[in-house]
Amino acid sequence: MMITAKEEDVSPDDAGSSDQTLTERYFAAISLVESSPGQCISLLDAIQKDIDALSLFSKNETMEDISTKSIPFLALEHFMAMALVNLPAGPGAMKKRKSNILQSLTLWGQFLERLEVLEVLTKEETKEYHDLLDEQQQHYRNDGDDNDRSNQVPLSATPNRDVKIARFKARQQRQKEIEQLKALRERRNRCGIAEEDEMDGYDQDSLDRSLAMAELYIHKGDALENWSQSMRELPMIEMMVKMEADRQHMDRHAGNPSDSSSNHPDRPPPPSGKGLQVTHITKDSTTGQLQFKRDEIRSKVFRPGWSQPTMTLEELGEREYQQAMEREERQKQAEANKKNEPRRYEDLVRDGMEDNAELVEASAKLDREWDDWKDANPRGSGNKMANRGDKNF
Incomplete structure (x- = not known):
């Protein structure tokens, strides 16, 4: 409809x-x-x-x-x-x-x-x-x-x-848009702006409508994915x-195990599901006495001898994509942090950060420490073996 x-x-x-x-x-x-x-x-x-x-x-x-x-x-x-x-x-x-x-x-x-x-x-x-x-x-x-298996619809x-x-990125973008619109709506409410007045290009109705449409766009993507x-x-x-x-x-043909004792009293009771119990009889080589050892064969003994997959290929791909996105985010964060770290003044000029007073001061301190270290450790001062040995070699 x-x-x-x-x-x-x-x-x-x-x-x-x-x-x-x-x-x-x-x-x-x-x-x-x-x-x-x-x-x-x-x-x-x-x-x-x-x-x-x-x-x-x-x-x-x-x-x-x-x-x-x-x-x-x-x-x-x-x-x-x-x-x-x-x-x-x-x-x-x-x-x-x-x-x-x-x-x-x-x-x-x-x-x-x-x-x-x-x-x-x-x-x-x-x-x-x-x-x-x-x-x-x-x-x-x-x-x-059920007779013609070839007519059965295959897995999608x-x-x-x-x-x-692309759908995941679009959903993230829509989610960011929704958060921005909600923040703008809260700011309008705090400032007490009238519904017909505009803020950042939105009046109250256009803001609410943009927010509702952004949520509808997310729902249509989710519907296609879940379908x-x-x-x-x-x-x-x-x-x-x-x-x-x-x-x-x-x-139905073999009889119902749950009521077998009432309908068929001569039938042996159903198995308990605990597995078979086997008794091993051995003879001690030194004393000659018989030894009895009882083992239980578990009902789940017949299992594959190899590790079973814990996820589908689709889930694995989704996890790898999430990990790649997290690595990219960490790399961006590391680059941003490194950009604000003190370094040589010529590096600041090269990166266009010479107007940052705090960073310039920290970098100047770093330069002074480097110059002091060079003064305390002149070039070649660590070569203590220079005057030893045969000069012909």
Whole structure:
């Protein structure tokens, strides 16, 4: 559903309980996406019903027609999808996990479709959105066909590393922009500037709108990234669902170990899972007495003889990129610190730092100490063996 806001009809601040507005309820809900996804889903669902009841949005309008206070609500489907993906899946609950992922894919599709209509997506983002949509539709067409494994949708191609790096840098840039805008808003509030007056090129509404749009740009990048990751997870979830179904089918034919004693009293009790116990009997060579040694064969003895990977190639690449960024930051910091260290005056002139009085004074002290050391240690004074030995060699 494509929706935009009618600013003249109703404001988000007009809705909600006597204690909280609709906007306050929305931001309180999305703060629970990671810590309490189940509660977040129920709160967002109630907020969505209130938005529909208020007719807060209408079709066929542009981004300019949406009020500033209504822009955050455009990302409601994105946060609903994030909460669904973050729901914990216990043992034997892969079907529920698959259902949650499929719902999240649908919600991300609705979110990005709306942004495409509002012309918020870039050309590259639009192409990536349609590629993911085509892959999802192909999966729906192949879903349930277990006989022909060749028709199963493969794992999504790993996103290009350059694309991931560019998206990461763009997100960092947007985050810096958001911090600057928030700092400007706090400064306006401290100075008591009227809403219609400008500061640094922003009045209150344009500042709030720029901040809301910057956050929306971050959300669209996160939606594309998480949609792609969920598409790569889906085939693995389906494989686990099939394995669970096969295991349950085998249990039905072999009998349920949990109630085997009641239905089949003549059947031996199920294994305890503690592993086999083996007794070794040996004879002492000196005393001739028998020795008994009991060993336990652990149930997890059959393990690979090599170290298993602890992360995916994608996670390794992300870690290496983070380490490279940290090294670059440390190098820049070291260069900045070195630039402010005292050194020879001619080096200060070369670096254009001769106007820094404190640095010039510290450098002059360094020059005096160097001159004093040279006076105390004239050239060649350390050569104590100069007048010894055969001069012919």
